[in-house]
Amino acid sequence: MIAKYIRLLGILLLLLTIGPSLALAEAEDNEEENIYAKRMALFKKTETLTQIPWYYFAAIDNYERNMLENEEEEKVVSISLKPEVWFGAGNIASIKEQEIIELFNGKGKDGNGDGKADPDDPEDMLYSFANILLEEGPTRDDIKIALWNHYKRDLTVQTIMNTAKVFKRFQNINLTDRDFPVATGYNYSYNNTWGDRRGFGGLRIHEGTDIFADYGTPVKSTTYGVVEMMGWNLYGGWRIGIRDIYNIYHYYAHMSGYEEDLEVGQVVKPGDVLGSVGSTGYGPPGTSGKFPPHLHYGMYKDNGKKEWSFDPYPFLKKWERMAKNK
Numbered sequence: 001m002i003a004k005y006i007r008l009l010g011i012l013l014l015l016l017t018i019g020p021s022l023a024l025a026e027a028e029d030n031e032e033e034n035i036y037a038k039r040m041a042l043f044k045k046t047e048t049l050t051q052i053p054w055y056y057f058a059a060i061d062n063y064e065r066n067m068l069e070n071e072e073e074e075k076v077v078s079i080s081l082k083p084e085v086w087f088g089a090g091n092i093a094s095i096k097e098q099e100i101i102e103l104f105n106g107k108g109k110d111g112n113g114d115g116k117a118d119p120d121d122p123e124d125m126l127y128s129f130a131n132i133l134l135e136e137g138p139t140r141d142d143i144k145i146a147l148w149n150h151y152k153r154d155l156t157v158q159t160i161m162n163t164a165k166v167f168k169r170f171q172n173i174n175l176t177d178r179d180f181p182v183a184t185g186y187n188y189s190y191n192n193t194w195g196d197r198r199g200f201g202g203l204r205i206h207e208g209t210d211i212f213a214d215y216g217t218p219v220k221s222t223t224y225g226v227v228e229m230m231g232w233n234l235y236g237g238w239r240i241g242i243r244d245i246y247n248i249y250h251y252y253a254h255m256s257g258y259e260e261d262l263e264v265g266q267v268v269k270p271g272d273v274l275g276s277v278g279s280t281g282y283g284p285p286g287t288s289g290k291f292p293p294h295l296h297y298g299m300y301k302d303n304g305k306k307e308w309s310f311d312p313y314p315f316l317k318k319w320e321r322m323a324k325n326k
């Protein structure tokens with residue numbers, strides 16, 4: 001009898017300690033889902049007002065969010081316009097009446113009909129940005145030109161257009177799934193070799209992780225994204241580059257070949273087979289077998305100004321766990 005009470009007491013204490021943290025985690029999850037739902041509602045509302053498909057807004061917003069350097073508090077919408085663009089160059093007092101802004105050739109508009117064109121209001125910001133896009137026209141090519149006029153950078157335009165393609169395909173902006181780049185049912189091994197020195201072709205720093213596996217082991221996309229690059233490269237052999245929706249370029253090298261029908265511009269998702277492990281590279285097209293078969297996997301971040309390589313190893317460890325728990 002007493003033992004039963006002690007057991008009950010134990011369970012009760014356990015519930016008291018676990019309960020609140022579970023509730024907190026759940027609330028955080030809900031909050032995260034909420035922000036995606038809020039964004040989606042805003043994007044669709046702006047589509048209704050402007051006829052520009054929602055996924056372009058989603059892609060621009062996503063790009064801007066991924067360019068932020070410090071971990072600021074997550075805003076509903078990260079798209080922004082410079083104050084002088086919003087208010088107009090001569091509107092020093094930052095008057096928010098749309099008529100005044102127009103007098104100063106500002107681009108700020110009142111999207112939600114509250115009488116003010118407020119750059120801190122996400123609806124006003126989206127609507128204003130949409131109108132900048134509409135200056136060129138509503139088609140895909142028009143949007144591309146408008147984006148180029150705004151950002152003046154090819155890679156930025158390409159990234160946004162690719163991300164829009166991904167969002168359109170999956171009809172979802174909350175795409176957090178990932179996979180390991182080598183099929184985990186096969187034999188493979190890898191260590192953290194990022195930054196090691198390489199001899200061939202001058203001293204280069206090893207920008208990636210080598211995952212050793214047998215010839216023919218499936219190579220899979222780790223992320224949602226678009227195939228940006230395919231073909232032969234002197235060092236990489238048969239390689240493939242995928243730009244994901246977080247301004248990150250994923251580089252797969254030394255493959256023995258590509259999955260049939262895979263092509264540049266194609267949308268991929270985590271787990272999609274790209275090809276298989278090989279030992280190509282370090283010579284003219286077709287060179288193979290100069291080193292043991294392995295997948296070289298690299299990651300490059302773009303911040304809107306430059307791209308740089310960073311260590312994929314911690315991410316691979318995480319995605320490996322995710323893949324094995326599927």
Ligand SMILES: [Zn+2]
Binds near residue numbers: 206209210296
């Ligand atoms: Zn490598």
